[in-house]
Amino acid sequence: MMELEQLITSFLGFSASDAELVAAFFKPSFLAKGDYYLKPGNTCAALSFQRSGLIRVFVNDGVTETTQWISGAGGFVTDLAGLVFNTPAKFYIQALADTELYTMSREDYVRIGTVIPEWHHLEKLFIARCFIFMEQRVFSLLSMKAEERYRWLFNYNPSLFNEVPLQYLASMMGMTPETLSRIRRKISS
Known part of the structure; x- marks a missing residue:
């Protein structure tokens, strides 16, 4: 679980001892492809913190699937609205490959503030970073x-282009698979 502690330290700015406390709330879990x-x-x-594998976030309107994001090792996985506000999800989160996770329950997510007093401040920074990343996208x-x-x-x-079906990548980038193929041919020639 050392990689989780390192991510918590680098991403959230926790001390090593606080990162160890936070990491203790996460338990190993697994999603098969x-x-x-x-x-x-x-x-x-x-x-969840994604230790390995690939996760796809997508919506399906009954006719078309639209990929919102594909994440690999080192990312966090959740539906923030559900985790924080207990609202039902509007999208799917699915493993595209066998995926190892470290997972914290909602109950522990709420309880962690009693163990680490600065959690609420750092949680705001974490959510702000997620929001900024989404704004950039x-x-x-x-x-x-x-x-x-x-x-x-x-x-x-770059590894996504070798590991993920191109139609998912095209959808995530807001283009058709044909447009993605044309761009790839143009760049590789």
């Missing part, structure tokens, strides 16, 4: 051309 972490209508009751979808979005994602996480 194809298993769901969350489905629409269910309420997310956990926050929305901005990139609205302002960047398709090729720029491709280059951004490729620079952010």
